[in-house]
Amino acid sequence: MKRICLAVLSLVILASCSSKKHVVVNTVPVDNSVYAATNKVYTHQTDSLLKIIGNENPPMLIDSTGGTVPAEWVGTVNFGMRxxxxxxxxxxxxxxxxxxxxxxxxxxxxxxxxxxxxxxxxxxxxxxxxxxxxxxxxxxxxxxxxxxxxxxxxxxxxxxxxxxxxxxxxxxxxxxxxxxxxxxxxxxxxxxxxxxxxxxxxxxxxxxxxxxxxxxxxxxWSDYIVVPAPEHYDYVTALRLIGYDTSNLKDAVIAFKRHFVQSDVTPAVTPLMLNILYNVAGKY
Missing domain, CATH: 3.40.80.10 (Peptidoglycan recognition protein-like)
Structure with missing residues (x-):
C-alpha cells in the first residue's frame, strides 16, 4: 500500500511540475495528434522512472571476505527532486x-x-x-x-x-x-x-x-569600458577559472571568442581578447 501511495504521490508531483514548467509564449494551436505516439512513449518512460523511485530495497553488498553486508531500508522524511x-x-x-x-x-x-x-x-x-x-x-x-x-x-x-x-x-x-x-x-x-x-x-x-x-x-558580458589586461597576463589560467577545458587551448580560445568577442573567432590570442578576458574573468 505504501508503494502505491508513493507512486501516486510521485505522479502528482511530476504532473504538477510538468504543467508548472510548461512555458506558453505563443497561443497558436498545435496538432498534437502528430506526436500522439511519442507522447505515449514519454508517458511510459516516466512511469518506468516512477517504479525506480518507488524501489525501497537496499543494495545487496558483498565485503572483501565474501560475506554479506547487512543492510536495511529506512525512509527519510528529508528529500526532494533534484x-x-x-x-x-x-x-x-x-x-x-x-x-x-x-x-x-x-x-x-x-x-x-x-x-x-x-x-x-x-x-x-x-x-x-x-x-x-x-x-x-x-x-x-x-x-x-x-x-x-x-x-x-x-x-x-x-x-x-x-x-x-x-x-x-x-x-x-x-x-x-x-x-x-x-x-x-x-x-x-x-x-x-x-x-x-x-x-x-x-x-x-x-x-x-x-x-x-x-x-x-x-x-x-564585458563592461563597456574595459581595463587593459596586465603585461604577461596568464590567460590560460583565466580561461580555466571561468570553466573552459583548456586541454586543447586553441579550441578553448575559439570558444571564448565566439561567446565574448564575436567580431573575431580565430584562434589567435589578440590584445582585444586578453582585455575582454581580463574583464570577464573578474566577474566569476
Missing part, C-alpha cells in the same frame, strides 16, 4: 523546427532537449525540467563532466549561418529569466554548447546575442 543548476544554449543546425521536433522524437537519434524555440517565438517543451535530456554530450566545464545531469538544454531553431529572429530572442529571454528565477540558477551558469564542448561544438555561434541576454542577468 533541480537544474545550469542552462546550455544550442542552435539546432537543421532547416526547420519541424525537422528538429522529428529528430528529437526518433529513438535512433538518441538526442533531445528540454526546450526548442522556433523562429516565430513559439516554445516547445519536450522534457520535464527535473528530468535528464540527452543534449550536452561529452565535454567539461570546471569540474563538471556530466552536464546532462545538472542542466536544462535549450535548442534554438537556427542553421548556424543566420541571425536569430526578434521573436525568437524575445521568447528565449522570457524562458531564460523564468528558469533562472524558478531554480535560482547563478548568472555564470548560463553557457553555450561551445563553452561546454569546445573541441566538438560551435553553437550557439557568433550570431547569438550574448550581450543582449546578459542585460537580463543571463550570463556575463
Amino acid at each position: 533541480k537544474p543548476n545550469y542552462v546550455i544554449i544550442h542552435y539546432t543546425a537543421q532547416d526547420s523546427v519541424q525537422q528538429t521536433l522529428r529528430t528529437f522524437t526518433l529513438t535512433r537519434t538518441a538526442v533531445s532537449a528540454h526546450y526548442v524555440v522556433a523562429k516565430d517565438g513559439k516554445i516547445f517543451h519536450m522534457v520535464n525540467d527535473y528530468l535528464r535530456a540527452n543534449q550536452a554530450g561529452v565535454g567539461k566545464w570546471g569540474s563538471i563532466t556530466d552536464m546532462n545531469s545538472c542542466s536544462v538544454g535549450i535548442e534554438i531553431d537556427n542553421n548556424g549561418s543566420e541571425p536569430y529572429t526578434g521573436p525568437q530572442i524575445k521568447s528565449l529571454v522570457a524562458l531564460l529569466v523564468y528558469l533562472k528565477k524558478s531554480y535560482n540558477i547563478p548568472t555564470a551558469n548560463f553557457i553555450g554548447h561551445q563553452d561546454w564542448a569546445p573541441k566538438r561544438k560551435p553553437d550557439p555561434g557568433p550570431y547569438f546575442p550574448w550581450k543582449t541576454v546578459a542585460q537580463y542577468g543571463i550570463g556575463y
Whole structure:
C-alpha cells in the first residue's frame, strides 16, 4: 500500500511540475495528434522512472571476505527532486523546427532537449525540467563532466549561418529569466554548447546575442569600458577559472571568442581578447 501511495504521490508531483514548467509564449494551436505516439512513449518512460523511485530495497553488498553486508531500508522524511543548476544554449543546425521536433522524437537519434524555440517565438517543451535530456554530450566545464545531469538544454531553431529572429530572442529571454528565477540558477551558469564542448561544438555561434541576454542577468558580458589586461597576463589560467577545458587551448580560445568577442573567432590570442578576458574573468 505504501508503494502505491508513493507512486501516486510521485505522479502528482511530476504532473504538477510538468504543467508548472510548461512555458506558453505563443497561443497558436498545435496538432498534437502528430506526436500522439511519442507522447505515449514519454508517458511510459516516466512511469518506468516512477517504479525506480518507488524501489525501497537496499543494495545487496558483498565485503572483501565474501560475506554479506547487512543492510536495511529506512525512509527519510528529508528529500526532494533534484533541480537544474545550469542552462546550455544550442542552435539546432537543421532547416526547420519541424525537422528538429522529428529528430528529437526518433529513438535512433538518441538526442533531445528540454526546450526548442522556433523562429516565430513559439516554445516547445519536450522534457520535464527535473528530468535528464540527452543534449550536452561529452565535454567539461570546471569540474563538471556530466552536464546532462545538472542542466536544462535549450535548442534554438537556427542553421548556424543566420541571425536569430526578434521573436525568437524575445521568447528565449522570457524562458531564460523564468528558469533562472524558478531554480535560482547563478548568472555564470548560463553557457553555450561551445563553452561546454569546445573541441566538438560551435553553437550557439557568433550570431547569438550574448550581450543582449546578459542585460537580463543571463550570463556575463564585458563592461563597456574595459581595463587593459596586465603585461604577461596568464590567460590560460583565466580561461580555466571561468570553466573552459583548456586541454586543447586553441579550441578553448575559439570558444571564448565566439561567446565574448564575436567580431573575431580565430584562434589567435589578440590584445582585444586578453582585455575582454581580463574583464570577464573578474566577474566569476
